[in-house]
Amino acid sequence: MKTIVMKSWRLLALLVSVVAVTACEEDDDDVPVARMTTAEFVQQAAASDVFEIEAGKLATANSTTPEVVTFGENLIDDHTETSQTLMTLAHQNSVNVPLPSRQTLPQDKQAILTRLESKAGGDFDLDFVAVQLEAHQQAITLFEKASNELEHQAFRDFAKNTLPTLQAHLEMARKLRTQLSEG
Structure with a gap:
């Protein structure tokens, strides 16, 4: 009798667990995913x-390291x-957003x-490269998300096609960081 009661309690505990897990799974379906x-x-x-x-312009003006100047020119x-391509794509698809300028950038970017x-010089180079590492990691995250989430195929394709350039910039910044830290 004692064995039957213990097995019954175990069975009941298992059923309660299954119901709880199933209920949680169903609730997850109701949560809207922010796209x-x-x-x-x-x-x-x-x-x-x-x-x-704007950062690239500063690199060409404030750096004395030829590789940093070249990186700035590439930027x-x-x-x-990419900006011209994006704005053309936006216009063709009636996506109306205000054109950003340096004055309308978020305050953290302006700062x-x-x-x-x-x-200037070495102080500029080290800070500039650190900024580029962070900015390009953020841009890659944005473009990866867009290439997977956007409903409009043309913009997903644009994001996907732009990623190699952003990744190349990130790699250039990494190489510059190594070069500057060794020099």
């Missing part, structure tokens, strides 16, 4: 481009191109540019 909208992506990607272009060229403006 990035195309307009949000366009705005964030355009702001990222403006930030990179200007590549992010100008970074202001800080970089006040530096």
Whole structure:
């Protein structure tokens, strides 16, 4: 009799666990997943481009290291191109977002540019490279998310096609960090 009671309690505990797990799984289906909208992506990607272009200009003006100057030139060229492509795509698909400028960048990005403006030479180089490492990691995260989540295929393709450039910039920044720390 005692064995039957123990088995009954174990069976009851198992059933309660199964019901609890099943109930939790069903509740998860009701939670809406926040997806990035195309307009949000366009705005964030355009702001990222403006930030990179402005930072690249500072590199060409404030650095004395040829590799940092070249990296700055690459940032200007590549992010100008992606910005133009993005704005053309947005216009063609009636995605109306205000064009960002340095003055409309988020305050944290404006503060970074202001800080970089006040530096030159080796001090500039070290800070600039650290900024580029963080900015490109953030951009890669944004573009990966967009390439997977956006409903509009043209913008998913744009994000996917831009990722190799962003990854190349991140790799350049890593190499520069190593070079500057060894030099």
